[in-house]
Amino acid sequence: MVALSPDAEMLDNRSPRYQEVNSVDKWESLAERKIREALKEGVFDVLDGAGKPLNLDEDPFEDPTMHMAHRLLRQGGFSLPWIEERKDLQAAIEKVRTGLALSWKRQQTALALRAASRPDEAAWQRVLSEFRERVIELNRRITTFNLKSPSTRFHLGLLNAEGEIRICRSKCETASVL
Numbered sequence: 001m002v003a004l005s006p007d008a009e010m011l012d013n014r015s016p017r018y019q020e021v022n023s024v025d026k027w028e029s030l031a032e033r034k035i036r037e038a039l040k041e042g043v044f045d046v047l048d049g050a051g052k053p054l055n056l057d058e059d060p061f062e063d064p065t066m067h068m069a070h071r072l073l074r075q076g077g078f079s080l081p082w083i084e085e086r087k088d089l090q091a092a093i094e095k096v097r098t099g100l101a102l103s104w105k106r107q108q109t110a111l112a113l114r115a116a117s118r119p120d121e122a123a124w125q126r127v128l129s130e131f132r133e134r135v136i137e138l139n140r141r142i143t144t145f146n147l148k149s150p151s152t153r154f155h156l157g158l159l160n161a162e163g164e165i166r167i168c169r170s171k172c173e174t175a176s177v178l
Contacts, residue, residue: 082148089138089145089156096134100168103127108172128165135161 038044049055062070073079107124139158146155 082145082150082154085145086149086154086156089141092138092141093156093159096131096138097164097168100127100131100164101172103131104168104172131165132161135159135164 044050057074059070070080078084103124107127142156142158149155
């Protein structure tokens with residue numbers, strides 16, 4: 001019988017060593033051991049680009065048939081439609097948050113100026129109603145976007161109108177105290 005190397009012996013299901021090393025943890029430790037040995041031997045020191053940042057411009061999971069088209073789009077300043085839609089949604093979310101914050105500050109200024117008289121509560125309620133309607137529309141767009149995006153890691157979270165109002169109030173009150 002031919003003597004097997006320790007690593008080959010672990011792959012031979014007839015060997016006693018195979019019986020010892022049959023769990024995922026054992027395989028993981030084997031991989032880590034091999035990496036440590038290679039580091040000690042300096043195998044990684046002679047690789048092209050050693051010490052330089054990785055070039056992440058290329059997507060290793062990209063469909064090879066679409067590589068040229070995607071590269072041309074990137075060079076032309078374009079991106080995939082779902083990426084553009086995500087950017088548009090993020091801008092719309094920021095715009096609606098900024099609008100609410102400005103309205104809240106205007107409302108607080110009006111309250112301070114008209115401390116003796118009754119403030120225009122109806123106008124503030126209209127602002128809140130419009131904000132809630134915009135949030136409903138944004139959530140509809142976000143849901144549609146999330147269905148189109150290729151991975152859950154690109155999904156956007158739905159907005160909670162009442163939570164956004166609370167956050168806006170606390171941020172604005174904190175900023176006015178400072």
